[in-house]
Each structure stands twice: as C-alpha cells, then as structure tokens.
Amino acid sequence: MDFDFSAQPIFHKNFDLVSGSLKSYLEQNYQIYILSDSAKQTDRIKAIFDDRNDHIPFIAVDKTIHEGFVDNTLRCCFFTDHQIFRPFP
Secondary structure (H helix, E strand, C coil): CCCCEEECCCCCCCHHHHHHHHHHHHHCCCEEEEECCCHHHHHHHHHHHHHCCCCCCCEEECCCCCCCEEECCCCEEEEEHHHHHCCCC
C-alpha cells in the first residue's frame, strides 16, 4: 500500500503562519479539519480567524489525535488545537 501523508507543523500560536498554511491548502481544494477535545477551543480558533478577517472555513471535530497530518490522496488536512496553541519550549 502507498500512503501520501505529511506531518503538520507546530505553529506556536503564530496565527499568521496558521492562516497562511490553511489558506494555501484551501486554494488547493483541501478540506480543513481542526480537532480538539473541547468545543470551546475550536470556537476560540474560529473567533480568532473571524477577528483577523481570515475567512477560513473548517470543520470542528470534537475528538483529537496526537498529531495532525495531511492526506494528499483524500485532500484533507487534520490540525490539532495543541499544534496551533503549543508555546515555544
């Protein structure tokens, strides 16, 4: 079996980088999913995008995984709230 996956980066709360990455995927017709165990967290991400006028549509998933990834075959991106909000070490 061949899989065409790539790992997602850690964004360290850099919403310029998050927005740029998501917009690039959207331009390539990928579906964006943001995963979190907390609906408050995905609501927070949506509010940040709205405040920035980023207009980034995503599907909130009320479960999470250890790391996000891109499935280039299915054209889906799975981002976790931890990768978006994790501070620098």
